[in-house]
Amino acid sequence: GQQLNQSPQSMFIQEGEDVSMNCTSSSIFNTWLWYKQDPGEGPVLLIALYKAGELTSNGRLTAQFGITRKDSFLNISASIPSDVGIYFCAGSYNTGKLIFGQGTTLQVKP
Amino acid sequence: NAGVTQTPKFQVLKTGQSMTLQCAQDMNHEYMSWYRQDPGMGLRLIHYSVGAGITDQGEVPNGYNVSRSTTEDFPLRLLSAAPSQTSVYFCASSSPGGGGGNEQFFGPGTRLTVL
Numbered sequence: 001g002q003q004l005n006q007s008p009q010s011m012f013i014q015e016g017e018d019v020s021m022n023c024t025s026s027s028i029f030n031t032w033l034w035y036k037q038d039p040g041e042g043p044v045l046l047i048a049l050y051k052a053g054e055l056t057s058n059g060r061l062t063a064q065f066g067i068t069r070k071d072s073f074l075n076i077s078a079s080i081p082s083d084v085g086i087y088f089c090a091g092s093y094n095t096g097k098l099i100f101g102q103g104t105t106l107q108v109k110p
Numbered sequence: 111n112a113g114v115t116q117t118p119k120f121q122v123l124k125t126g127q128s129m130t131l132q133c134a135q136d137m138n139h140e141y142m143s144w145y146r147q148d149p150g151m152g153l154r155l156i157h158y159s160v161g162a163g164i165t166d167q168g169e170v171p172n173g174y175n176v177s178r179s180t181t182e183d184f185p186l187r188l189l190s191a192a193p194s195q196t197s198v199y200f201c202a203s204s205s206p207g208g209g210g211g212n213e214q215f216f217g218p219g220t221r222l223t224v225l
Contacts, residue, residue, distance in 0.1 A: 042218050101152055
């Protein structure tokens, strides 16, 4: 099946640092989404992107839909301890079926 | 609103046993999906539904059955459990108006172990 390559697999950073992660695909998507999963919980939608080149922010989070439609990135500015979790990218052809990346595990040291 | 609810939260089965994972949503969403999450593999789509009476296979459907008789409920059935089905199962729902069904709301998950 189709796969998304998400990197890095894990990050261990100091509180206050900025974080960047990205997702690439071998084929194009019409929609890119970013989810966060806290331990023991289901994923929660952070940002949805619907147009190539689109740059969208949600508080300290900023995500972009790559111009080629084959990639997306997520930035977190000034990280805080509650940013800890697993971040997933997901791509879609607007059929309601999502294809997820493997996830980036973020740990923040106070 | 309770959102998406899943029961049970934890389950241990023996190989060959059958069981049904329950999923319900109270948001009147037309789309519902089942995913499994395994370490290092993200979430993989098992089955999905775009409305009552309509279901389709996802990426990893083998060993699982679904039906959708109401808008609210979308149960997942394991007919003969195998150790390879040990995983965390998530149900999700969305509305076509929510980004074409892409903006999915997830339940808290069911952690299944098959011995």
